[in-house]
Amino acid sequence: MGFYQIRVAILTRWLQSPLIVHSDVYRRAAYNRDHPLSIPRVETAIDLCRILGWTQDRMRESPVASRTQLLKFHKSDYIDALQQSEQAGITRTIDRETYNIGTRENPVFPGIFDRASTSVGGSILAAELALAGRIAFHPAGGTHHGQPDRANGFCFFNDPVFAILTLLEAGLQRIVYVDLDAHHGDGVEDAFADEPRVFTLSMHEQGRWPGTGRLEDRRQGRARNLPVPKRINDSEFDYLLEHAILPQVTRWQPEALVVTCGTDCLKGDPLSSMELSNVALWRAVKSLTALTEVSVILGGGGYNPWTLARAWAGLWASLCDFPIPGRLPDAATRLLAGLSCDLIDDEGDINPLWLTTLQDAPNPGPVRDAIIAIAKATLAP
Numbered sequence: 001m002g003f004y005q006i007r008v009a010i011l012t013r014w015l016q017s018p019l020i021v022h023s024d025v026y027r028r029a030a031y032n033r034d035h036p037l038s039i040p041r042v043e044t045a046i047d048l049c050r051i052l053g054w055t056q057d058r059m060r061e062s063p064v065a066s067r068t069q070l071l072k073f074h075k076s077d078y079i080d081a082l083q084q085s086e087q088a089g090i091t092r093t094i095d096r097e098t099y100n101i102g103t104r105e106n107p108v109f110p111g112i113f114d115r116a117s118t119s120v121g122g123s124i125l126a127a128e129l130a131l132a133g134r135i136a137f138h139p140a141g142g143t144h145h146g147q148p149d150r151a152n153g154f155c156f157f158n159d160p161v162f163a164i165l166t167l168l169e170a171g172l173q174r175i176v177y178v179d180l181d182a183h184h185g186d187g188v189e190d191a192f193a194d195e196p197r198v199f200t201l202s203m204h205e206q207g208r209w210p211g212t213g214r215l216e217d218r219r220q221g222r223a224r225n226l227p228v229p230k231r232i233n234d235s236e237f238d239y240l241l242e243h244a245i246l247p248q249v250t251r252w253q254p255e256a257l258v259v260t261c262g263t264d265c266l267k268g269d270p271l272s273s274m275e276l277s278n279v280a281l282w283r284a285v286k287s288l289t290a291l292t293e294v295s296v297i298l299g300g301g302g303y304n305p306w307t308l309a310r311a312w313a314g315l316w317a318s319l320c321d322f323p324i325p326g327r328l329p330d331a332a333t334r335l336l337a338g339l340s341c342d343l344i345d346d347e348g349d350i351n352p353l354w355l356t357t358l359q360d361a362p363n364p365g366p367v368r369d370a371i372i373a374i375a376k377a378t379l380a381p
Contacts, residue, residue, distance in 0.1 A: 142300030181262030262300025
């Protein structure tokens, strides 16, 4: 290969390199102090990436979705109620009962409308970047429980729906949505239950809120649900990936892929009993993105700030093929040491490796019969 060809190859690789969609709106105080989402999340992952030198020329500012854009999925009266509740600083009883806002689960706080609208705008931009040939990672996305006319499960708007709508509007005919969050991606499945161009697949913890996503729920063949037993390990996840998830996605021959990768599936998260390592999650996402040239990667749940920040920073490194250091630099360790979480308030519950490393030790184990049965049922006609 000559000098000119080498330069073209390098330029082409740079032009196609993954991008992060982000906004500093997520640095503002949010939710109530005792809410699981009041912890530092997206901003910590981004800061870790910056400390490690992984963000230069690869970040894109998330726009704020307009009302016109929001109306493509959400109801006008719900949008008005959320905006008016924030402006008034109080939620009317009728709005709380009708739209499920102003509750302990979905509190209305200063900046909520901009925050939720920015999440939607970010997922729209991520889909546009993916259509242009770039893998787009939007860690603030993944609010997969939101319904057209109400908030649900900490989610006010449903940004994954807007990523998929953007792909549909571009004329794509085969879109696959994969949800690896510990909680069922009910809002996205509901949104596209009657859309023949969209296939949804959700792996989530059995019996976990919202209690939907049974193995037999298939939406006329356009959905698959894998409710896994507690304490699922890496070996079991890899088995499902190789014997159920990847084959099912491949069957669909996707033109585009949207993945929600909440970190509440990882060992150490206070709101699930799943026990995956972050390396298993990274491996799954990399395997999925290899199936199509148009990939949107979203965040999702995750309520342990240490495991979340390390997982999303490492996922970004995995997407970009950056080497992951065996030990974090001092600045990164100080960042992680400064975190706190009311749900993990016992110093004995904080793994010292969460402060000094990015990569978890693998968590292998036996593959239970229940996992094998789930894989078989997933691929069954």
